[in-house]
Amino acid sequence: MIVVNTETIPGREIAEAIGLVQGNTIRAKHVGRDIAAGFKNLVGGELRGYTELLTEARRQALERMLAQAKQLSADGVVNVRFTTSAVTGGAAELYAYGTAVRLAPAAGARYE
Amino acid sequence: MNEAWPFLIQLVVFAFCIGVLGLLVGGSKERRHFRELAEREKRLSHIRVCNLKRVTAPDEVEDAHMMLGSVVIATDYFKSFATGLRNLVGGEMRSAVSLMNRARREALLRLLEQAEARGASEVWNVRFGYSNISQMRGRSGGAMQVEMLAYGTAVRRRG
Numbered sequence: 001m002i003v004v005n006t007e008t009i010p011g012r013e014i015a016e017a018i019g020l021v022q023g024n025t026i027r028a029k030h031v032g033r034d035i036a037a038g039f040k041n042l043v044g045g046e047l048r049g050y051t052e053l054l055t056e057a058r059r060q061a062l063e064r065m066l067a068q069a070k071q072l073s074a075d076g077v078v079n080v081r082f083t084t085s086a087v088t089g090g091a092a093e094l095y096a097y098g099t100a101v102r103l104a105p106a107a108g109a110r111y112e
Numbered sequence: 113m114n115e116a117w118p119f120l121i122q123l124v125v126f127a128f129c130i131g132v133l134g135l136l137v138g139g140s141k142e143r144r145h146f147r148e149l150a151e152r153e154k155r156l157s158h159i160r161v162c163n164l165k166r167v168t169a170p171d172e173v174e175d176a177h178m179m180l181g182s183v184v185i186a187t188d189y190f191k192s193f194a195t196g197l198r199n200l201v202g203g204e205m206r207s208a209v210s211l212m213n214r215a216r217r218e219a220l221l222r223l224l225e226q227a228e229a230r231g232a233s234e235v236w237n238v239r240f241g242y243s244n245i246s247q248m249r250g251r252s253g254g255a256m257q258v259e260m261l262a263y264g265t266a267v268r269r270r271g
Contacts, residue, residue, distance in 0.1 A: 003178045004265040006237045010170035011267075037257070042130065043188050044138040044211075045145070046218070047257065050184035050245060054259055058180065080178055082261060084243035092243065 001066055002076035003098070009076055013104040018072050022097040023064025026087060027057040054094065058082065061096040074100035131190045138188035142210065149217045156224045160234045161264070167236050173267040177230060181222030184245060185215045186257040195256065208256065215260035216240060223262045232266035239263055 002009055029050065037047045061082075069077050080098035087093050167173060187195075191207040198205050219240070227235050241261040 002176060004176045005178050005239065005263055006167060006176070006265045007165050008167075008170065010167040010173045010176045010236075010265075012176075037186070041186050041189055041257075042134040042138075043141060044134070044186050044191065045141050047184045047186055050257070050259070051182060054184060055180075055182055058182070058261075080263075081239070082241050082263060084241060084259065084261070086243065086245070092245070 001069065001074070002103075003062075003066070003080060004076070004078055005080045005098075007079050009078060009101075009103065012076075012106060014078070014101045015104040016102040018069075018074050018100040018102060020097060021065050021068040021072070021074070021077060021100045022095065023061045023066070023068065024093060024095040025057050025060045025064070026091050026093045027053060028091040029053060054084070054092065057092070058094045058096070061094045065096045065098060069098075069100040072100050073102075075103040076101050131193070134188040135190040138191070142214070145214055145218075149214070149221065152221050152225075153217070156221065156228060159224055159227055159232065161220070161224070161238055162234065162236050163238045163264075165237050167234075167265075167267060172271065173234070173269050175230070175232070175266075175268045177232075177266055178263060179223045179226045179230075179232075179235065179266045180261065180263045181219045181224070181226065182259060182261040183215055183218045183222065184257060184259045185211060185218070187211050192256055211256060211258065212242075212260075215242075215258050216262070219260040219262035223264060227264075227266035230266060231268055233269045235264040235266050237265050 008014060036049055040047055065077065077098040077100050080096060083095045085093050187207055195205050195207055224235065243259045245257040245259050
């Protein structure tokens with residue numbers, strides 16, 4: 001599965017656009033991390049706990065999107081976009097969406 | 113009542129000291145971060161970054177793959193307080209500007225480091241996403257926390 005956020009897959013030809021695929025997840029932080037972040041806020045800087053939390057959550061949203069694409073027997077997903085929103089206090093929604101496509105066979109098949 | 117006053121004054125002095133300490137430590141950490149950002153940017157300057165949707169001469173590139181880089185970053189309490197004061201008079205919020213710049217540059221660098229690990233020479237259609245994580249804490253106020261996400265399509269140009 002080729003995933004890109006450009007409109008086309010460079011070097012490949014898109015035979016068919018199958019349709020929109022999407023994945024989301026809503027994650028809550030846990031109290032320990034929040035307390036640690038509270039202390040960290042004294043001096044500012046990166047909050048690694050939150051970075052990890054959101055990276056992991058976004059990967060899950062992407063995986064859900066890819067599972068949908070696989071179900072549609074797509075070869076790739078193009079024009080992928082992300083949004084994040086704070087839904088309620090204490091939780092964030094991560095949403096990934098893109099267009100599932102079927103590819104034409106590689107032109108002049110290159111052997112490497 | 114009379115006994116409560118010294119305690120209150122002590123509390124205010126304590127909070128002030130913590131704030132100033134945060135400002136000093138936070139300031140030096142921020143300067144170090146900016147120096148580190150400049151170094152990494154210089155090291156990765158061989159990767160061309162572009163936010164055009166269409167790759168020029170797409171037949172010459174291979175191994176297109178989407179890359180992500182993200183970071184959650186916060187200001188110290190003192191700066192958040194200063195930002196609050198700035199709201200009264202208007203004008204540029206320097207502390208917020210530096211926070212956003214740090215977050216954006218760091219996120220882009222993480223993306224580029226991943227692209228480099230994959231042996232990419234160019235990154236196309238770079239986009240930034242941003243969210244205010246302060247709301248994630250269930251209340252407004254307190255230190256500003258932002259999450260910055262950079263994503264783009266890394267490709268390798270043949271020849």
